[in-house]
Amino acid sequence: MTQDNVNGLDGVDAGPVPSDAAGSPEAGAPADPSGHPSVAALFDRFSDAVTHHEISAGDEHVVHVLADRNVEILGWLKDDPEHRYDLLRDVTCVDHGGGEPLRVVYQLWSIPHRRALRVRCLLELDALEIDSVTPLWNTANWLEREVYDLFGVTFRGHPDLRRILMPHDYAEGHPLRKDFPLRGRFSRAEQTRRALEQDVDRFYIPAERAVGREPQEVTLAAEPSGDSETEG
């Protein structure tokens, strides 16, 4: 939580920090943006949308941006030739409890520049909606479904926002939220009854079930004539 842990191993001696000590979502001391070219550029270009910057675990740069401008900023980070964060490594969410806003986290990696950046968006508990980044990275499709399933964040413009891990008719809520009881909201008997009532055939939507039912045509590229000797 402090910037003292310049070396990652220093934190081992200090021991674990209780999560309460994190305090407000922006508890981390603001760090020097010039240490990361993308962060400096973000502060230059989106000074009204970038609210906070901190360094976590020694060298992980974390940027907080306004939730309603996430697609604009992430799209710029992906497409700008100076940055090119073309790999979305993870979309996840953190709930620190206590009525604090949920944090949707985008973990970016730039293959050309070999550079990592973590972008956070804060979502108040009564307005859990954010624009989907699936148009930017197809990877986000299932990752956002997972966040929706476990945290209840609605991604606007997502092509197929369904539960992905929990049963499709799960009625107890979103399990990774801090206000979710450890053993669920229903009794074990009710959970068992509902589990056995699931229709296994409905685990998949019709479009998924149709895959493989009909012979799929595989079009091979025309073989170049006379080049077979050059292979292998």
Added chain:
Amino acid sequence: MGVELPGGGTSARTGGILGAGSPTFLTTKVDYVVNWARRSSLWPMPFGTACCAIEMMAAFATDFDLSRFGMERMSFSPRQADVLICAGRVPYKLAPVLRRIWDQMPQPKWCVSMGACASTGGVFDVYSMVQGIDTIVPVDVYVPGCPPRPEGLIYGLMMIQEKVRRETITRHYDLREEDPARVAMPRASEHEIAGLAGPFGNSTRQNQLAGGGEVATTTGSDDLDS
């Protein structure tokens, strides 16, 4: 019971060549042959969901070699299986799959619950886990361990063989009838399943059953202070 026994009688009392109250030469010999054949060629249906399945694979492999006990062939289709080996934790989403596989297996069939998670839910006393597969399917042998060593699984399967050896068609004839109306229904009663959700989970419930107090039956909350 009104069931027509193979030997012509209607119950263990009223006779028939196979239904006589005391074992006859014929029934004992038929039992011996049938049970020998059954226990010497048990085909397991491996239902491996977690780390217990690794130990199960080790038990099937050369060092331990379940083939020595007539389990030469893994039956990956429940239609040709005799023993369901449930190795690993079972989430609620998988419960109907496990139950359907059990319903698809033909009689006679047996079930081994391998490891702590399959038997009780183990450490996963959470919203997503079945607290013991015996709430879903009937279990013959529980193999304890986390995970059990291959010797443990082999011992459990040999207990199944011993169970088969002691069966007799005169006494166990209708033991294996299944009620079609109960297909895909919870096997344990609501009271039993609810008892699994005590404030501190299964371990406390077992302590309570051993004389430590009343079994919690209806708690669905997570309030540890109450």
